[in-house]
Amino acid sequence: MMASNYNAKEEDGHQPAAIGHGGAGTVKNKKPDNTAFKQQRLPAWQPILTAGTVLPAFFVIGLIFIPIGIGLFVTSNNIQELEIDYTGVDMSSPCYNCSQSYSWNSTKPCLCSVPFFLDQPFESNVFMYYGLSNFYQNHRRYVKSRDDSQLNGDKASLTSPSKECEPYRTSDNKPIAPCGAIANSLFNDTLELYYIDPNGSRTAIPLVKKGIAWWTDKHVKFRNPGGNDNNLTVVFQGTSKPVNWRKSVYELDPSDPDNNGFINEDFIVWMRTAALPTFRKLYRIIHKKTNMTPTLPLGQYILEVTYNYPVRSFEGRKRMILSTISWMGGKNPFLGIAYITVGSVCFFLGIVLLIIHHKYGNRNHSADIPS
């Protein structure tokens, strides 16, 4: 047995304060307070990694993760998704010509139609996305090239945009609205979808262009200058359109004052820059019509593209995606697979550790602490 520590009696016993000589009264005792904190005796829980806690934890995590993973995987697999690359890289691609000839400066729109076949009907609401690859919307110089005050309808910023917008701040000595590189590079392809009846007639599929942006963006972050003044032409007077744009910001959707100017939803969606160089952005929604017919029945379709947006220069790609969604969002099998993998690894590790514990567990017997 080891020698125990010295435990002098007086050390914790309270001694009355020494009385000062000559009746000076009680001298304040310097004995430290006896509080749990000061004496470092705070009640505490001291968890230890023992077999009793670690092994069950591993098994439990395994048992929870695997079902979640399977659920996620199945959900993701049930999502219907169709992706069409219409960049026009191949000679065979219908948009090849457009992609070759196009630059920002051309005035004549280039049209191309991409036929595709849907071998499975899309039952629920269908979301139509455009996707860009190798497009660095997250580049620092790009990301900061905007003026949120201007987009929020601030009059002062409208006429004198933030310096961050350089070099897309002014054009012809007039302030650009909306300024900056993000706005300047607004995606301006027009995508239309037609269903080809078996009899050969084309039916345009109604594409809803509202409700594609975040509510907060649409109602708080983006506001037209001039508040409820619907005459945007007047409001934006004295500003210039972004150099790459064909039309001014107040002409984005002249038909709907609620979707025009800065609060145009296509514009808002674009302005929410992507985190990664490959991204997709919501373009249109195809609402489910009735309960009886699928939103997009099986069959032949044509995607009509007004090909404006140049991506070939930087080896970018453009895609059109049709997708249904689930409770966990769009199609992404990764989470499901990851959960299944991690769950299995956990379970497996649990077993391995259990074996090791059985084999060597007795080593950690406290009796053999050298004294």
Place this chain on the structure above:
Amino acid sequence: SLNYVVFPPTEKERHLRANDRELNLSYKYADNAIKTSKYNIFTFLPLNLFEQFQRLANAYFLFLLCLQSIPEVSSLPWYTTVVPLVLVLSMTMAKDSSDDMNRHRCDKQVNNRKVEILIGGELQSEKWMDVQVGDIIKLENNQFVTVRMEVIKVSAEGDKVKGETNLKVKQALTVTGKLEDSIEKLANFNGEVRCEPPNNRLDKFTGTLTLNGETYSLDNERILLRGCTLRNTQWCFGLVVFGGPDTKLMQNCGRTTFKRTSIDRLMNVLVLNIFGFLMIMCLILAIGNGIWEYQEGSKFAAFLPKGVNAPFSAFLTFWSYVIILNTVVPISLYISVEIIRLGNSFYINWDRKMYYPKSDTPAEARTTTLNEELGQIKYIFSDKTGTLTQNIMTFNKCSINGKSYGELLDFSGQRVEINEKTEKVDFSWNNLADPKFCFHDNSLVEEVREGNPEVQAFFRLLALCHTVMPEEKKEGELYYQAQSPDEGALVTAARNFGFVFRSRTPERITVVEMGELVTYELLAVLDFNNVRKRMSVIVRSPEGKLTLYCKGADTIIFERLNPSCSNLTEVTTEHLNEFAGEGLRTLALAYKDIDPEYMEDWKLRHHEANTAMDEREEKLDALYEEIEKGLQLLGSTAVEDKLQDGVPQTIEQLSKADIKIWVLTGDKQETAENIGYSCNMLRDEMNEVFIVSANTAEEVRKELQTARRKMTPDGTEEPTVKKSRSGLFCLLKTETVADEPVNGEYAMVINGHSLAFALEKDMEMELLRTACMCQTVICCRVTPLQKAQVVELVKKYKQAVTLAVGDGANDVSMIKAAHIGVGISGQEGMQAVLSSDYSFAQFRYLQRLLLVHGRWSYLRMCKFLRYFFYKNFTFTFVHFWYGFFCGFSAQTVYDEWFITLYNLVYTALPVLSLSLLDQDVNDWWSFQYPQLYTPGQLNQYFSKRAFVYTVLHSGYSSLVLFFIPWAAMYDTVRDDGKEIVDYQSFALLAQTCLLIAVSIQLGLDTHYWTAVNQFFLWGSLSVYFAVIFTMYSNGMFLTLISSFPFIGTARNSLNQPNVWLTMLLTSILCVLPVVAYRFLRILLWPTINDKVRGRGSTHLSLVRQDKVLPPAPRRVQARRTSTRRSGYAFSHAQGYGDLVTSGKFLRRTPKSRPALFSQTDSPLAQTQPQSYRTISEWEEPPLSP
């Protein structure tokens, strides 16, 4: 060289004239105002800022701030740097200003004390600060001195100054002494003083006084030092020689070296490496940017604003990344470290188990920057007197006329253990007895009261033969002032046994013998010195009988005994051996009746010798030798040099913790050895105790070598020295002598003389090797400088952390030299405490300081550093990975506000609570298993290796934290089809994952979960969520549009199930491998900590229920039958003999001193057992360094 600051000799010689302010002022000597403060109101801000920016980290952040002001480079808004910087600066500023305010207050208090100065022919009460060099000031009894004065005139009643240790005699020159207290004479006094310039040597002073054309020499005996207290004199006039900062105390005040801990040094090296690492990361990213600009950026020009050319862009990017990745060298690191140390220092101050109620002294951490080093001590250098021992002597045993007293036997004749409960002898029959005196053997009292002549003679001798000064405050209340505590103990013993030494004049000694007043005529005092090792007095009893009483070292006395007492000598020797075996300090007592005629003759010759101009000492010695012959042995005394409570246990505990304890003492070899045995440092079962006490260098070397070869017969002759480089830029060359294995236990005792040789350059290695092989090393008769040299030697070649503990002025050098100095605030003044880093009242608290506080501090600091680096590296690496996905454009992954607040708000408090509250095992287990201390000595918890592991761990975590969200979010959308992979949502996801992951990691690292930890951890997480919801709210956005662009992100992201599933996944993936690894480690390679923790948890309930431990009732006073001779009980160098016989000393009668010890007697003195005084208090409030 190491313990004294060398001040530039600006002043060659000091010259001043009394009462001549004009002349003295012309020299521009420092006045007496003390200024320890650094700032005043106006200089505070600029000076403090200037100082703060001299720190590397702060300067670095200033540099970052400059970088951020360049728009091309700025990758983060200004507030990410400014907020932390301002916070850190203001915290440091607050601390500095409060420190300085304290100093101001101290200064003020000291400066505004009143003193009487002789100005214009009369005494005026002035403030201390107005005292000028050359002034004549008046001091009164018990006042303390705040200038350094030369005593030029004192009352003719000799004075003593209670100074650093014991009372010291200070006397005025005869010529100035004649001035007495005549104000007129003093005012006309115009002596000129020339003396040495200010220095810090307390024991030396040289100068001259020129008065009326004659020159008198001034030495240390004429000088009163600042900080002393005047005793035993009513008043004293003095001439001020040095003022304020020039005084010796102030010159000694400064901490000579700034101590840093090894963790500090390691941290600096690491920070430097981190800078290098940072540069490499930035370089990689910059090159990446160059390539990207070249390959992609140029073609991307239609979308991105003006592209610059690739190399220039890379250059700019480099600096942008320097800004972004700055979090690897977090500014909050240093301030957090300081806070942690401060907190742990407070714990030391607060610890009740280190509070000593008898003197009302709590432990004090005087330095707040060394705490974790307390957990890494490898060598302890301890003083003996006052540190291991109480410096209180108690009269324990005696042998009178062949009979031994003091032992307590029970009915069967067995020795009875004496402890506090043992019944004490009742001295109530003696109304002059000292109530604090304890004795347990009743038989001695009976013998005295029965009138046994030998016993009475024995105590008569003790009452007469000494140089103790009595003080009688009130009738019957006696206080003895002895120069050595041994003497005090002996006189007190005599007092209690009925031979009360009452008063003395130069010619008479008055003793109350068994209630009867007897006055002896004192004919001569044959004083003690180191060579004689004895002292004698010759007295004439009232009956006219002449007797010489002598006490001294047994060997010396026995040589001078009358052959008739050979039988008695034998028995007494036996007793002496017995006493010595118990570690008692012994003296032999003898007497001799003297023929009056012979005495006459002898006295004449004595007077002649005494007045002889040359060879006085020799002549006197011869005379003494002549008369101290043919003595009759009376017996012997045994005085216990009482060990402090718990010293052997503490030493045992510390040596179990693998700490080596060396005792460095000024004591004699025998005394030191005895204490070694009674502290259990030397044991009879040791293989051998080497004693090195040679007189030449060669002999010393030989003895050391012999000892070493004995310990390792097959060891190498040449020491294995590992040379390495360390420190910043590897500039520091270090040599480490490896520990050598030894079979068996050895100890070494080396005396100062040999040590002087052994510490020479060519032999120090030999000494070190031999000494380090020994379990115990005792160095005796060492000088303060040697103490420091020994410490330096170990520091130099062992690269181990050293601690020096001592209580006296002679320990100051070693306290300053060691990594950590501990002062025992005991009875020997405050010098040691003032220069120490930690102080407390009892040696035994050392084990708590090291095994509990030190261990915890070290553990906490290491945990803190590991965790801190982990969380910041993880934070930063994610940026690094993101660089590959954003064209290396220095885009941040997180919201800028998150970057600003991460270290300061979200993670600050949890990590602080971890590093202030964590305990792996509680103090009880720390004591149970001192081995828990060893990881600290081996630097196991935080080293370069541990740092590399931390970096790798962060690398893994950051990979998980970036790529899991990346993959989980790739090309996906919200559950309403809208966007979720936009930059802002991704940033939110990444930062939330990070925060949760580091919080869980914190939880894993926490061993001691208190409510505070929980509160801070959960509180910080809640604060995080509260902050993001606030900052991303409509209101914030609309008030400051450009600062809060993340509007709505929290609402829109955190309602998505896949976001939460991603967070869960990243957290589990971050934690899982760590848990598995730790579990396996505990399972397969458990450390001592794991075992104790495991054990602690299973036994916890048991321990908590009944706190009774098997106490250690072991008085390790095993009876030794060794024949070692004890040290004799004289510990002072030279007696008071001169003073006693010189007329000067005691002219006053006790009655004429009305209020001698009225105000300043502290309670401390009252609690002292026995009433002679050797205690002194440093009454000046310690000046803040």
